[in-house]
Every structure is written in structure tokens, then in C-alpha cells.
Amino acid sequence: MSPWIIIVILGACAIAYALIMPKKNKVQEPGHHLVQEMESTLEHYMAEIENDNDALIQRVAEMKGEATAADLRMQSQLQELQRRLDQLEESKTTETDTLPKTIPVHSASGLQAQALVDSVRAESVQHVLEAEEQTPVQELKPTRESIKDRYAELFNLYVEGKSVDAIAKQTGIQRGEVQLILQLAEREES
Structure with a gap:
């Protein structure tokens, strides 16, 4: 073949290749753009999941x-109740120790004196039993816990200078309820 035919064929091949090449790139560009868009969407989704996980933690x-x-409050209440129970048991033992076991009878003159002694003994036992029944009810009445003890975290944040909105957000208590608690505490102090 002659050299000019080879040059023309090579030129035609180059032109055909040049025409095919941009079409190939144009077809790949939308796909590449779609991949980038999906990657950014997935990255955004992963960031949201990570933020949600952090909030959950x-x-x-x-x-x-x-x-x-x-738990600490309950343990302290349990210790207080245990202390009160010990005091009650101790007072019960001291009361039973102070009761006269036997009342001496100076005159052996008969059954009337013995009956009198038995009736006095029965009355004293009855009084002791009544006192024991009333004492636990009176002493086991729950002490009124102050509002500052019940909402210690709220008052700690208030003392730190946090706003009502910040306290409500941090404690999970509604804003109006926080204001009410603070007002009740002021009334309790006065």
C-alpha cells in the first residue's frame, strides 16, 4: 500500500476515536455524579446516626x-428507718425491764390480796401492750422531705446560675414545673 493511504486510514481512525471518546465520557459523567451524590447522602445519614447515638449515650x-x-436516697431512708427500729426495740426492752415482775404481798391474809395483786399486774400488762401498739404508729410516721431534697439536682443547677430553660432541658422537667418548684421552695423557706 502506498504511504498516503496509510496516513489517510490512520487519520480516519484518529478522528473516529476522537468522536467516540467524548461520548464515552459524557455517558460516564452522570453515573459518576450519581455516585458522588449517594456518597454524600450516606455520609450525611451516618453523621445523623452518630449524633443520635451520642444523644442516646x-x-x-x-x-x-x-x-x-x-438509690442513695433510698439507702439513707432505709438506714434512718433501721435506726428508728433499733431505738424502738431498745425502748421496749427498757420498759419491760422496769415493770415489776412480782408485787410482794406483805400480808398473807388471804385470797383477796392475791386477787388484787393479780388485777394490778394484769392492768399494768394491758397498759404496756397499749403503749407498744401506739408507739410504732406514732414514731413510724414518715418525715416530710423538703422540696430541696427531692429536687436536689434542680436546685444545684439553679445555684450554679443556670436559666430556667437550661434547667428544664437538662433535668427533663417542663419549664413551668421548674418555675413552680422554685416558687414552692421560696415559700418553704419563709
Whole structure:
């Protein structure tokens, strides 16, 4: 073949290749753009999931702290009740020790003196039993817990200078309820 035919064939091949090449890139560009769009969407979704997980972890930690505080309050109440029970048992033993076991009869003159002694003994036992029945009811009345003890976390945040909105957000108590609690505490102090 002659050299000019080879040059023309090579030129035609180059032109055909040049025409095919941009079409190939144009077809790939929308696909590439779609892949980038999906990647950015997935990254955004993963960021949202991570934020939600962080918020969930924080809430679980707050709940754990609240549960620990409630547990400590219950333990202190249990210790107080145990102390009161010990005092009641001790007072009961001292009362039974002070009762006369036997009342001496100086005159052996008969059954009337013995009957009198038995009736006095029965009355004293009856009075002791009545006192024992009334004492636990009176002493086991629950003491009124102050509002500052019940909402210690709220008042700690208030003392730190936090706003009512910040306290409501952090404790999970509604804003109006926070204001009401603060007002009740002021009334309780006066």
C-alpha cells in the first residue's frame, strides 16, 4: 500500500476515536455524579446516626446518674428507718425491764390480796401492750422531705446560675414545673 493511504486510514481512525471518546465520557459523567451524590447522602445519614447515638449515650448516662441518686436516697431512708427500729426495740426492752415482775404481798391474809395483786399486774400488762401498739404508729410516721431534697439536682443547677430553660432541658422537667418548684421552695423557706 502506498504511504498516503496509510496516513489517510490512520487519520480516519484518529478522528473516529476522537468522536467516540467524548461520548464515552459524557455517558460516564452522570453515573459518576450519581455516585458522588449517594456518597454524600450516606455520609450525611451516618453523621445523623452518630449524633443520635451520642444523644442516646448521654441520656443513658443521665438516667444512670438519676438512678444512682435515687438509690442513695433510698439507702439513707432505709438506714434512718433501721435506726428508728433499733431505738424502738431498745425502748421496749427498757420498759419491760422496769415493770415489776412480782408485787410482794406483805400480808398473807388471804385470797383477796392475791386477787388484787393479780388485777394490778394484769392492768399494768394491758397498759404496756397499749403503749407498744401506739408507739410504732406514732414514731413510724414518715418525715416530710423538703422540696430541696427531692429536687436536689434542680436546685444545684439553679445555684450554679443556670436559666430556667437550661434547667428544664437538662433535668427533663417542663419549664413551668421548674418555675413552680422554685416558687414552692421560696415559700418553704419563709
